[in-house]
Amino acid sequence: MLTSSTPAYLPGLGGHFATEAVPGALPKGRNSPQRPAFGLYTEQLSGTAFTMPRHENRRSWLYRLRPSADHRPFVRYEGAAGLRCETDGAPLAPNRLRWDPLPEPAQGTDFIDSLTTAVFNRAPAELEGVAVHLYAANEERLDRVFVSADGELLVLAQQGRLDLMTELGRIEIAPGQIALIPRGVRFKVALPDGAARGYLAENYGAPFRLPDLGPIGANGLANPRDFETPIAWFEDKDEPTELIQKYGGRLWTTTLDHSPLDVVAWHGNLAPCRYDLSHFNAIGTVSFDHPDPSIFTVLTSPSHMHGRANVDFVIFPPRWMVGEDTFRPPWFHRNVMSECMGLLTGEYDAKAEGFQPGGLSLHNMMSGHGPDVETWRRASEAELKPIKIDGTMAFMIESCWPFEVAGEALGRAQPDYDLAWADFPKARLP
Numbered sequence: 203m204l205t206s207s208t209p210a211y212l213p214g215l216g217g218h219f220a221t222e223a224v225p226g227a228l229p230k231g232r233n234s235p236q237r238p239a240f241g242l243y244t245e246q247l248s249g250t251a252f253t254m255p256r257h258e259n260r261r262s263w264l265y266r267l268r269p270s271a272d273h274r275p276f277v278r279y280e281g282a283a284g285l286r287c288e289t290d291g292a293p294l295a296p297n298r299l300r301w302d303p304l305p306e307p308a309q310g311t312d313f314i315d316s317l318t319t320a321v322f323n324r325a326p327a328e329l330e331g332v333a334v335h336l337y338a339a340n341e342e343r344l345d346r347v348f349v350s351a352d353g354e355l356l357v358l359a360q361q362g363r364l365d366l367m368t369e370l371g372r373i374e375i376a377p378g379q380i381a382l383i384p385r386g387v388r389f390k391v392a393l394p395d396g397a398a399r400g401y402l403a404e405n406y407g408a409p410f411r412l413p414d415l416g417p418i419g420a421n422g423l424a425n426p427r428d429f430e431t432p433i434a435w436f437e438d439k440d441e442p443t444e445l446i447q448k449y450g451g452r453l454w455t456t457t458l459d460h461s462p463l464d465v466v467a468w469h470g471n472l473a474p475c476r477y478d479l480s481h482f483n484a485i486g487t488v489s490f491d492h493p494d495p496s497i498f499t500v501l502t503s504p505s506h507m508h509g510r511a512n513v514d515f516v517i518f519p520p521r522w523m524v525g526e527d528t529f530r531p532p533w534f535h536r537n538v539m540s541e542c543m544g545l546l547t548g549e550y551d552a553k554a555e556g557f558q559p560g561g562l563s564l565h566n567m568m569s570g571h572g573p574d575v576e577t578w579r580r581a582s583e584a585e586l587k588p589i590k591i592d593g594t595m596a597f598m599i600e601s602c603w604p605f606e607v608a609g610e611a612l613g614r615a616q617p618d619y620d621l622a623w624a625d626f627p628k629a630r631l632p
């Protein structure tokens with residue numbers, strides 16, 4: 203049995219896993235025996251309605267030291283002042299926006315208190331929409347556990363590793379790797395490098411899944427075997443532990459007399475996982491034209507309209523550009539979908555400057571955008587030999603619902619982003 207302090211993982215996405223940290227903890231042949239082994243408590247964690255069709259049904263069975271029902275009332279949590287899906291009250295303007303990375307956090311800022319909302323749409327109770335938050339932490343607080351009842355969390359590490367100690371196991375991610383934490387799964391965050399920065403997309407809607415591949419065939423893009431789910435891990439800790447829950451867009455707190463990360467064994471298909479974006483099998487043109495960025499979809503959360511995503515998580519990874527007679531960077535476009543982009547490392551091929559790693563941009567429904575003037579000039583004049591776009595990883599959280607801008611974030615936006623598209627020379631007719 204694996205007992206080392208290094209997390210161990212089970213490969214695959216969408217499978218049914220069974221794992222126990224103590225031999226004999228997992229019941230055999232049934233979910234809720236009369237007397238579970240060692241006096242463990244049985245709990246079903248449902249990520250979809252009981253009645254969802256089988257291929258979309260997500261739930262796991264947890265066997266834990268204490269039932270998670272054992273807690274006193276939650277009261278409002280007053281920290282994490284930046285985690286607010288609220289506007290400044292003004293109507294949403296059809297402006298393009300871009301942000302520099304978050305400023306240095308004050309000393310002693312942990313992961314939870316560092317969470318800062320940038321953009322959001324819909325509301326948790328609608329079970330649709332997504333919020334994009336950033337984190338920049340420099341303090342480890344292992345006596346505090348976080349959980350979002352509002353949505354599934356997609357964690358994108360940009361600087362510094364995270365050790366996500368979840369109820370279902372421990373996940374380590376380094377910059378360029380992502381983690382997916384299902385709605386309702388509790389976790390605390392260790393910072394092996396002492397500090398960390400990154401992004402958090404909180405998906406209120408249908409759980410993320412791999413996109414259909416259509417004519418691409420049975421393989422490609424993100425392959426299921428590259429996702430890794432942790433084996434069961436738990437802590438047996440009878441010490442005061444603060445449990446901070448995001449619920450209805452607000453934060454709530456209660457203090458337990460034990461760690462809630464006490465799941466000794468579990469089985470099912472609702473579990474956290476991680477994925478290294480360098481495993482993404484990028485597909486692009488080998489003839490001409492710049493394809494739609496949907497070819498770079500890692501994960502999708504469908505909306506109720508077939509083919510139109512509640513959220514697509516899209517990346518722009520290192521890749522060869524070989525298109526002939528083609529303007530190779532992203533074209534000018536106006537999109538019915540709304541695009542929020544971040545940059546994990548390197549440079550993004552549509553922007554010559556101003557879009558920094560750790561930064562964010564917003565191009566909402568029907569906002570004209572695309573290459574900045576410098577990128578347009580270079581790409582229009584470039585010799586079209588094969589070139590490798592390397593050392594870069596941008597991503598997009600694309601949603602069918604236009605994003606609102608958090609009041610606090612609006613004040614931090616770059617004042618002159620529109621200038622990225624000023625001074626294009628006018629076309630000359632014959």
Ligand SMILES: O=C(O)Cc1cc(O)ccc1O
Nearest residue numbers: 494495532533541552571572
């Ligand atoms: O706007 C962006 O930079 C994202 C994007 C990239 C691309 O290659 C095509 C369309 C698109 O929206």
Ligand SMILES: [Fe+2]
Nearest residue numbers: 535541565571
């Ligand atoms: Fe775009």
